[in-house]
Amino acid sequence: MRSRALFIVALVFGVIGLVYVTGRKSHDSSEALDASKSNSQPITSSTFRKAANTFAAVDAAEPPSPATTSNLFQLLMAGELDLELTSEQWAEYLRQYGTNVETLLATQKKDYIKLAAELFPGDPRVQYAVLTRELLPEARREWLDRFKQSAPENAMASYLSAREYLKAGDREQGLKDLADAASKPRFNDYTLEQVQNMEDAQLSAGRSLVEAKVAAGSELLLPQLAMFKGLAQEVQMMHKEYITAGATASAEALAQMGHSLAQHLTAGDGSRTLIGQLVGVAIDRIVMSSLPPDSHPAFLDGTVQERIDELTTFRQNTRTLTADFSPMMARANENEIISYFDRMKLQGEYKAMLWLQNRNKLR
Numbered sequence: 001m002r003s004r005a006l007f008i009v010a011l012v013f014g015v016i017g018l019v020y021v022t023g024r025k026s027h028d029s030s031e032a033l034d035a036s037k038s039n040s041q042p043i044t045s046s047t048f049r050k051a052a053n054t055f056a057a058v059d060a061a062e063p064p065s066p067a068t069t070s071n072l073f074q075l076l077m078a079g080e081l082d083l084e085l086t087s088e089q090w091a092e093y094l095r096q097y098g099t100n101v102e103t104l105l106a107t108q109k110k111d112y113i114k115l116a117a118e119l120f121p122g123d124p125r126v127q128y129a130v131l132t133r134e135l136l137p138e139a140r141r142e143w144l145d146r147f148k149q150s151a152p153e154n155a156m157a158s159y160l161s162a163r164e165y166l167k168a169g170d171r172e173q174g175l176k177d178l179a180d181a182a183s184k185p186r187f188n189d190y191t192l193e194q195v196q197n198m199e200d201a202q203l204s205a206g207r208s209l210v211e212a213k214v215a216a217g218s219e220l221l222l223p224q225l226a227m228f229k230g231l232a233q234e235v236q237m238m239h240k241e242y243i244t245a246g247a248t249a250s251a252e253a254l255a256q257m258g259h260s261l262a263q264h265l266t267a268g269d270g271s272r273t274l275i276g277q278l279v280g281v282a283i284d285r286i287v288m289s290s291l292p293p294d295s296h297p298a299f300l301d302g303t304v305q306e307r308i309d310e311l312t313t314f315r316q317n318t319r320t321l322t323a324d325f326s327p328m329m330a331r332a333n334e335n336e337i338i339s340y341f342d343r344m345k346l347q348g349e350y351k352a353m354l355w356l357q358n359r360n361k362l363r
Contacts, residue, residue: 127151132223155181217341225276274353277318
């Protein structure tokens with residue numbers, strides 16, 4: 001069985017790499033977003049997956065006992081603890097809790113998402129899953145329009161639609177959707193509900209509470225971040241064309257749209273995961289890099305340079321946190337690990353890491 005790494009472990013390695021590329025000069029800004037995409041798998045909340053080790057299957061008659069609190073993190077670091085549910089465990093979970101939107105999407109498996117699409121095509125959570133996992137490509141525009149109708153206040157629907165239009169070369173409709181998205185305050189990627197459902201699935205398989213929380217965090221897929229990368233690159237290309245043509249007003253309006261997307265990821269509802277915030281930082285740096293440093297666009301509270309400085313400070317703070325994270329979590333007891341994951345859901349991963357840092361200072 002293939003082991004997946006705990007997402008916070010990977011932050012020590014993968015996020016630092018992302019932070020490095022986001023700090024490069026403007027002509028390298030798009031590389032920061034390349035770090036948010038895997039060629040073979042959707043991005044996970046672990047940023048990059050640790051190379052998995054292969055272990056001999058354990059006799060089903062003698063299942064391993066739950067890991068103790070003192071060695072849980074170390075086992076995950078070493079790749080010696082696999083918390084991924086088997087096909088049989090997922091089937092039992094569905095048998096116990098029924099075939100509904102929550103249980104089907106909790107699996108994150110394409111076959112089950114397709115089944116959800118057949119049974120519950122009008123549910124926006126299902127529509128979002130179909131679109132971000134890029135299923136049913138022959139009916140993609142139909143699903144995009146359906147998602148926009150089902151969740152009219154959710155900017156996510158408009159962003160995904162804008163990306164598809166721009167990728168197809170339809171700038172008029174793409175810009176219309178982009179402007180529509182920028183006007184919506186809500187940005188729901190259904191992550192909180194998904195994590196809770198995944199925790200429930202782990203508990204149904206007999207995991208301890210701490211194991212269930214760790215597993216749900218490590219297995220969460222975030223395919224939408226790679227899609228935002230493509231959208232940001234389209235915006236960057238158009239912005240350069242406007243600047244070259246001397247269309248200053250259009251360029252600033254487009255920059256505001258790009259900044260709005262970045263804000264959703266760095267400070268809004270999309271900021272619950274650190275990798276999401278870092279992708280937002282990368283997008284904002286792309287937007288800022290094409291504007292005069294001493295300018296004061298109407299959509300910023302200060303100058304462009306002041307915003308760049310804010311992004312740089314966040315990047316530096318993130319580097320410090322990720323460097324200290326592994327030893328801090330290794331010292332955490334069971335209650336602290338549980339509290340960490342609860343705080344991550346309530347306050348976001350970055351603030352949860354700050355809490356853990358302060359907690360360690362009191363030891």
